[in-house]
Amino acid sequence: MKLDTRVFPELEALSRGLLDETLAILKDAVARRGRFAIALAGGHTPAKMYAMWAEKYSAQTPWDKVHLFWGDERYVPQDDLLSNCRMTRETLISHIPIPAANVHAVPTHLAPPEKAAEAYEADLRKFFGATPEFDMQLLGLGIEGHTASLFPGASALDEKQRWVVPVTAPAEPPRRLTFTPVVLNRGRNTFFLVSGANKREIMAALRGEPENKPSQYPAGRIRPSGRLLWFLDQPAAG
Numbered sequence: 001m002k003l004d005t006r007v008f009p010e011l012e013a014l015s016r017g018l019l020d021e022t023l024a025i026l027k028d029a030v031a032r033r034g035r036f037a038i039a040l041a042g043g044h045t046p047a048k049m050y051a052m053w054a055e056k057y058s059a060q061t062p063w064d065k066v067h068l069f070w071g072d073e074r075y076v077p078q079d080d081l082l083s084n085c086r087m088t089r090e091t092l093i094s095h096i097p098i099p100a101a102n103v104h105a106v107p108t109h110l111a112p113p114e115k116a117a118e119a120y121e122a123d124l125r126k127f128f129g130a131t132p133e134f135d136m137q138l139l140g141l142g143i144e145g146h147t148a149s150l151f152p153g154a155s156a157l158d159e160k161q162r163w164v165v166p167v168t169a170p171a172e173p174p175r176r177l178t179f180t181p182v183v184l185n186r187g188r189n190t191f192f193l194v195s196g197a198n199k200r201e202i203m204a205a206l207r208g209e210p211e212n213k214p215s216q217y218p219a220g221r222i223r224p225s226g227r228l229l230w231f232l233d234q235p236a237a238g
């Protein structure tokens, strides 16, 4: 499968390149629609970009026009060490003047997980209306090809109605909430950020897939109507 990639020497340069692109999209979105909605990725890779955003790009960011969402979240308390929201608060949110109402955290305090998924989807529908069109979606890549919390073989990959579903993942912690392809295949700009030699094999596997067949990997099933770019560091690109 042909992937549109941008390769950087290492994660620092990748993060800077991604932020330059982010601010350009942000400025255009605010000029056109008066706001910028981004779905953030979890895991470890984006932490450097989030910290750099706070340290070096905050002054040029109109935070009152920026809305932060998460493409997936672990079903843990928001102060849990495994929470994507906690990671983002520590690296970005605690260091910027963004209005609290613009931070759309996944309500993982609601039980059961189905209720949390419904509440998060209601927040999305209130924000977007009928069509969830993010200005930007950041996605990570797992070594077995998962993205967000869409893992190989998950029924959520074939979801056609719901925007957010609870899943049980073969990863720690197993209970998660994730966007479905209903959302992820509508983004205006979708960027995968992939770093590290441990991602080289899955990147080669994705690139080696035939164009005319659906990907066997969840990440390969994300084929949004808008721009799709893969931001890689050299170790991941091979």
Ligand code: 6PG
Binding pocket: 041, 042, 043, 044, 045, 046, 072, 073, 074, 084, 139, 140, 141, 142, 146, 147, 148, 149
């Ligand atoms: C999560 C993420 C997940 C992540 C990949 C890559 O909640 O864990 O959303 O999809 O992006 O697992 O994680 P790393 O960046 O830690 O390699």
